[in-house]
Amino acid sequence: IVxxxxxxxxxxxxxxxxxxxxIALNCTVRWAATEHCEPVSSWTKDGQWLGTPSLSRFGQNASEHLLATVLQVNLTHDADFGVFACWVSNATATFTLRREEAAGHVSAVLAALMVLALLVLLAGLYVRCRLSVLLWYRNRYGELEINDGKLYDAYVSHATAPDDRKFVHFIVKPQLENRYGYKLFLDEQNILPNAEPSADLIMNVSRCRRLIVVLSVAYLEQDWCNSSFREGLWRLLELSKKPIFIVFESQYREITHPAISLLKQHRNLVTLLVWRAGSMTPSSDFWKELCLALPRKVFFQGTMGDPQTQLQEDKDPMLILHSSYLDSRGDPHPDGDLGDPFEPVPVGWGGQRATSPTPNPSPQLLPGLRGYLFRGPPPPHVSSLGVAEIDISDLGSRNYGARTDFYCLVTEDDI
Structure with missing residues (x-):
């Protein structure tokens, strides 16, 4: 039997x-014409017999016979789906019917929602951490502003009002100098008298890398702010690179001064910062924006003083912060010098020699020249006769961070 x-x-x-x-499930079989028994077709669903098919067709010729059986299935309920099998003698055909999900785009919609949520999260992180990332990038890869002859990082101009003084001296100055290491030059004078920069302003601003103006209500009462702020702004732009203007939020909303409108129109030329109620926090956006507007600060481990001076290898002892010069002691031998005949002659402040005689006289240094002739200088001593001539009352306010003058040691024979 075949x-x-x-x-x-x-x-x-x-x-x-x-x-x-x-749907109509079609099952077609063929068998040899020599077989005298006609096969019988039947259907099952999930292993359960369904009985005779709804439609069967026979075909034959001289060599073979054909049988096509069709099962009509109405999928109106979830139970109508399953595994349908067609049985013809010992031949079997299987149809597996599965239900299509009602929402065919659920996965795509979920993926789109996840992408949207990720974009919103990234946007929130960008808004929250943008300044921190920019500040980190600037501090790591930003342009260095060194060896430019500048002595200060910023020139701070403010009004003489008590509130402005407190803001500058007790908030801005401690934060920028102590926390971030910047050096500030504070000035409460009118920077543009008669709408023209004074000689002192030009000199002082030229020594600073940035210009900061605390633009309070008291500051706007100056003559140049009321009469010719536009011209004064152009003067400041000529003196400093992208000046920084600080305004107070409480006054910023109420001020109708044309200067504020002018600064808003030229945001690409200036940096306009608003001091808000939460700006007192050291991690607030105000300080980050201010540091971004200021030059990149460079810190050298193991060195003291301004990087400009250190890189130029200026050996002036006045540039050493912990110099032993101020450790003034009296002459250990007031009656005469009993030291080594080859001991170098100490030179006091202003180039004057100590009054103790030496067995072997050394070449006398000219007044105003400092140093020693034979070997490296030990800690200098100041005689008791010269103590009254030394004025150290302003040593604490002097700036020895960077110097541009130079010194040369000569003797009388060299002249």
Missing amino acids: PPELLAPAANETLVLALGSR
């Missing part, structure tokens, strides 16, 4: 259909 040959389906089929659809 078993029937299955013509359709060629393999087990899996169909994904929507709920409420209708």
